[in-house]
Amino acid sequence: MIQLEHVSKSFSEGIPALNDVSLHISEGEFVFVVGDSGSGKSTLIKLLLKELEPTSGSITINDIDIRKLPHRKIPYFRRNIGCVFQDFRLLKDRNVYDNVAFAQRAVGASNRSIRQKVPVMLSMVGLAAKYRSFPKQLSGGEQQRVAIARALVNNPRILLADEPTGNLDNNNAWEIMNLLEMINSRGTTVVVVTHNMEIVRAMGKRVITIQKGNVVSDSLVDGMGGDDDEN
């Protein structure tokens, strides 16, 4: 599903943001990516979205070598990947419904499809009642749910989350993580970058640890602790 072979990424000079990273993530997996700030986690996410080009190495997603992907095909490739971010990135001048519908419109979905799918997504993330609210009227947790609904409304096979709970308190963080796990249980491959080691340890998933651009560990963490980490 996601395959990185000896991927390095350098910005101008200095230490590479990612150094010879090889990874394999299978369809239907739930993976955490952890590491200090500045260790290259967001760079990894951006490479997977083809927002950045690797300096060397190859990246294959859904059997597509994305280095060879021509510019005009990038949009169609991205439709297979949903993504959410720490800052939610909602459109402030549009209500919850329109924020989710926006993703459907952006890929040219029909009005009929929008009317069908948006309410389904909103009830899945538990916001069906607040579809007319504007982002500033929602809590951080609720805003992130809207972002998740938007990321999933086009049925991507992969969901990438870059510190989705970074701006949330513990309760909301747990709710978001549980929602992501539920989404994963429905078959979507989920990759979550996070700092929240408490949740990582408790959830018992595969954890990839990055330090200064190198993958230093990649292991299944069982319910309680494991190799301890920074933060």
Add this chain to the structure above:
Amino acid sequence: MFSLASIATMAACIFLFGLFFAIVTNFQSMVKEAEEGVAVTVLFDDDITPQQIAEIGDRIKERPEVSAYNFKSADDAWEEFSQIYFEGNEELAEGFGDDNPLQKSESYEIYLNDVSMQDTLVKYLENLDGVREVRRSEIVANTLSDFNRLIGYVSAGIILILLCVAVFLISNTVTVGIAVRKEEIGIMKLIGATDFFVRAPFVVEGILIGLIGSALPLALLYGMYSRLIVYIMEKFNFLSSLMNFLPVSTVFRTLIPIALVLGVGIGFLGSFTTTRKHLKV
């Protein structure tokens, strides 16, 4: 808000363009009219034979500068002369009887396609055998063609400057629009919107600016022009013999499509190239 400013500037550009267009087309039609009246007259040597005259006629016919020519016999010349000078006293002319005092004034009258070619033609004609003299209307010819050229250059220059200003303005509007919606565009791209989808609203905006920005001044010019000719003709009656203004429909039949194509074209090109520049990746 920004598009309002660029509609206004666009409208000003197209307005000026239309103004120039109206002036230039009117002027050109007047110049053309004047040019059509400008003739070169070829007079012959005294001992010329009719056959030689015919040969010269053939030479004239071959010249590309010539739009029309006709032969004036001595009798024609006399008739014309007497019509002008003995008007009302025809009996005076009769007095000459069959003695045509303009015996030697047979000539060719040549009309040109373009007065600026007069010099070349005159030189050619002067070197022909049997030609005594070539008369031309030098001053008129030179001023007319010089003036024509000047107007051409000035209007081309102004139009070029206006085009640049308009393109710059549209491009500016689009750049601001992109900056304002930067976040939205970023999200669209991550979600998988195609370049076309992202660019379309900006290009449509550019085209609309061009369309509105050319339709408004056209309407204004139309009203102004139709009223202005009537006004000038009424107030300055003596002008009507000197110049013939083109009717509104003639000017606007060409001006409307040109201005619309110009406005929409600028709007499209300005926004298309700007979005192309800013929305890469």
